[in-house]
Amino acid sequence: MTMKNKNKIMRSYKQELLGSLEKIFPLLCPVREKEWLPGWEYNMIFSESGYAEKGCVFETNNEYGTYHWVMTLHNIDKGEIQFVKTSEKEDVIIDISIEEQHENLSYCNIQYTFIPMSSAAYHSMTEENSDEDFRSHMRKWEETLNYYLIHNEMINES
Numbered sequence: 001m002t003m004k005n006k007n008k009i010m011r012s013y014k015q016e017l018l019g020s021l022e023k024i025f026p027l028l029c030p031v032r033e034k035e036w037l038p039g040w041e042y043n044m045i046f047s048e049s050g051y052a053e054k055g056c057v058f059e060t061n062n063e064y065g066t067y068h069w070v071m072t073l074h075n076i077d078k079g080e081i082q083f084v085k086t087s088e089k090e091d092v093i094i095d096i097s098i099e100e101q102h103e104n105l106s107y108c109n110i111q112y113t114f115i116p117m118s119s120a121a122y123h124s125m126t127e128e129n130s131d132e133d134f135r136s137h138m139r140k141w142e143e144t145l146n147y148y149l150i151h152n153e154m155i156n157e158s
Contacts (some may be wrong), residue, residue: 008115009121009129013138015108019149021079021100028081030058037149038157064128089121090114110138
């Protein structure tokens, strides 16, 4: 079955992060996310440096399924990262760009492009990724990262 582009879902969010590009960028890494994102689990499959880099491959497993991630862009000079996250039901392209305003404020522009592998996947994808759920997820990510940037420790969620 051929899916048309109109069936993809795009979601965008702009976070205000309390730090510089130099401080934030290294934290957007599967290894470093364990420092600030409660519940983050991953399995590193390939990385020459052991951290985020172009070509880094890792796997996550959560209530939505198992995903393989490939970092397709990692450019600190431009503050840009791109991941492609794949599963049997969907592919997700995640574009992140950080715009430093000054040493204690950066804007983090995040865009997710969800591409279903079938009509059934499209319907479950729209339910799992509503505008409201996406914004809630982005706000939680923003809150936990800002807490880490201020306190240099993970937020306590208990």
